[in-house]
Amino acid sequence: MAKVYIVIYTTYSHIYKMALEVQKGLEASGAEAKIYQVPETLSEEVLAKMYAPPKPNVPIITAAELEEADGFIFGFGTRFGQMPAQFKAFLDSTGGLWAKGGLAGKFAGIFTSTASQHGGQETTIFTTIPYLAHHGIIYVPLGYANPNLFDVSAVNGGSPYGAGCIAGGDGSRQPSESELAVAKTQGENFGKLVKTYVAGKQQ
Numbered sequence: 001m002a003k004v005y006i007v008i009y010t011t012y013s014h015i016y017k018m019a020l021e022v023q024k025g026l027e028a029s030g031a032e033a034k035i036y037q038v039p040e041t042l043s044e045e046v047l048a049k050m051y052a053p054p055k056p057n058v059p060i061i062t063a064a065e066l067e068e069a070d071g072f073i074f075g076f077g078t079r080f081g082q083m084p085a086q087f088k089a090f091l092d093s094t095g096g097l098w099a100k101g102g103l104a105g106k107f108a109g110i111f112t113s114t115a116s117q118h119g120g121q122e123t124t125i126f127t128t129i130p131y132l133a134h135h136g137i138i139y140v141p142l143g144y145a146n147p148n149l150f151d152v153s154a155v156n157g158g159s160p161y162g163a164g165c166i167a168g169g170d171g172s173r174q175p176s177e178s179e180l181a182v183a184k185t186q187g188e189n190f191g192k193l194v195k196t197y198v199a200g201k202q203q
């Protein structure tokens with residue numbers, strides 16, 4: 001069975017809510033899907049000052065665990081148009097895996113969240129691709145796989161690079177039905193691809 005790890009960093013839970021839909025999509029494709037979070041690097045004191053709610057109840061991943069999966073879907077909100085330091089710190093801890101090509105040939109998709117509509121939905125994912133390239137991980141874009149990506153009738157996150165939600169400047173906006181549906185599509189399409197690959201390897 002194709003095994004996909006959804007690896008997230010979330011401060012205000014938007015990414016976790018999106019991850020649950022990505023997981024549903026992966027499971028609909030027949031893949032095994034488990035959600036992990038990367039270690040937090042901020043102190044409880046700083047998180048309290050940021051009004052951050054408790055972390056989701058999912059295990060904290062270690063770099064070594066990445067080797068177990070056939071593919072990953074990474075999810076994180078933007079920080080100045082790029083991945084948060086927490087996720088960068090986690091990826092920077094994968095040097096040992098990089099040295100032995102431990103992740104080469106695996107697949108990865110990415111989804112994100114931004115406060116504003118033009119705060120980095122595309123750049124956050126795009127600037128993560130070098131990490132994948134250095135590992136030899138195959139980046140799987142979303143494309144326009146879900147027509148909701150064309151919907152301009154309301155505020156709407158997501159791009160061909162990956163699903164996305166708009167959290168609002170104060171974080172009060174929650175992922176919309178449209179954005180959640182795109183997240184599910186990303187999981188389902190990614191799962192189908194990884195399943196095909198795993199089935200081929202087993203032949």
Ligand SMILES: Cc1cc2nc3c(=O)[nH]c(=O)nc-3n(C[C@H](O)[C@H](O)[C@H](O)COP(=O)(O)O)c2cc1C
Nearest residue numbers: 011012013014015077078080081113114115116119
């Ligand atoms: C230090 C910092 C930098 C941020 N930079 C951006 C940004 O460049 N563009 C933007 O739209 N939102 C920005 N945000 C908002 C976050 O992306 C938003 O809180 C996040 O996507 C919500 O996801 P979460 O609930 O999963 O943490 C920033 C937030 C913080 C704390």
